[in-house]
Amino acid sequence: MRTAVPPRPTCPPATAPAPPARRTAAAAVCAVLGLGLLGGAAVGGWLTAPPSRTxxxxxxxxxxxxxxxxxxxxxxxxxxxxxxxxxxxxxxxxxxxxxxxxxxxxxxxxxxxxxxxxxxxxxxxxxxxxxxxxxxxxxxxxxxxxxxxxxxxxxxxxxxxxxxxxxxxxxxxxxxxxxxxxxxxxxxxxxxxxxxxxxxxxxxxxxxxxxxxxxxxxxxxxxxxxxxxxxxxxxxxxxxxxxxxxxxxxxxxxxxxxxxxx
Structure with a gap:
């Protein structure tokens, strides 16, 4: 059975240009959240996959x-x-x-x-x-x-x-x-x-x-x-x-x- 992959999280667009430090922090948070969700989906698929016979x-x-x-x-x-x-x-x-x-x-x-x-x-x-x-x-x-x-x-x-x-x-x-x-x-x-x-x-x-x-x-x-x-x-x-x-x-x-x- 195929495991659904959660949609990648998005960050709301800023209404005004943010300072460089804030933009860098926001991008890092989004990257971490995306990797976490994708990794969780991969682990879930591994756990539900049927074991292969020797x-x-x-x-x-x-x-x-x-x-x-x-x-x-x-x-x-x-x-x-x-x-x-x-x-x-x-x-x-x-x-x-x-x-x-x-x-x-x-x-x-x-x-x-x-x-x-x-x-x-x-x-x-x-x-x-x-x-x-x-x-x-x-x-x-x-x-x-x-x-x-x-x-x-x-x-x-x-x-x-x-x-x-x-x-x-x-x-x-x-x-x-x-x-x-x-x-x-x-x-x-x-x-x-x-x-x-x-x-x-x-x-x-x-x-x-x-x-x-x-x-x-x-x-x-x-x-x-x-x-x-x-x-x-x-x-x-x-x-x-x-x-x-x-x-x-x-x-x-x-x-x-x-x-x-x-």
């Missing part, structure tokens, strides 16, 4: 609706290459097998994990599944766009960290298994490693879960944090499944964050 606030707001406007290939690339993402710095390549149709958030998570994340709300659950270059391993990557504000996301992150919820084997994300692909036998029983992070700069929970493509069961599940630790000797570690979950999850999360900052 870049971080704009990115956070955009992060809540980004999924509706960014092409799916920008969020879930068709192919991903990582020069040193495998055990010992080995190169890794993945191909996208499919993108999940719209669905509710609860069906994409184990019940205990869904309950833990529920306070933040759910605007959208985005998922895609990848396989490695040999079609030996499969990984589902997910982005849960929440309805929480910054304080809500900070509280959620604190709860996840305090309870180590990203390491509990009863709180895993669930796979998406596109029919007719290398991932069609990738179900809950085939999960071997997973990765999860709660962002506070965006209303976002990012995760990834990985396993073998041949449908084998009985492999103990291990969080990626442990499977990528130096000296880890579990099946998840030696097969590089922890590395795959972490790398693909981080790549997709970074793509979403970059799109929110544009």
């Amino acid at each position: 870049a971080a606030e704009a990115a956070y707001e955009r992060g809540g609706t980004l999924w509706s406007e960014v092409p799916v290939d920008d969020l879930f690339p068709r192919t991903v290459h990582a020069a040193d993402a495998g055990p010992g710095g080995a190169s890794r390549d993945w191909t996208r097998l499919g993108v999940a149709p719209d669905g509710d958030c609860a069906s994409a998570l184990d019940p205990a994990l869904a309950r833990a994340l529920q306070p933040a709300g759910c605007r959208r659950m985005l998922r895609a599944t990848y396989t490695d270059a040999t079609s030996t391993t499969v990984t589902t990557v997910g982005l849960l766009v929440t309805a929480a504000d910054g304080a809500g996301m900070r509280a959620l992150r604190s709860r996840v960290a305090a309870g180590r919820l990203d390491e509990r084997t009863d709180m895993l994300p669930r796979p998406y298994a596109p029919p007719g692909t290398a991932a069609e036998r990738f179900g809950d029983a085939q999960r071997v490693s997973w990765w999860l992070t709660v962002r506070t700069d965006l209303p976002l929970v990012a995760w990834a879960v990985t396993g073998f493509a041949d449908g084998r069961t009985g492999t103990p599940a291990e969080p990626a944090r442990r499977a990528v630790a130096p000296g880890a000797a579990s099946v998840a570690a030696q097969a590089g499944l922890g590395h795959e979950a972490r790398e693909l999850g981080t790549r997709v999360e970074s793509a979403y964050r970059a799109a929110a900052r544009r």
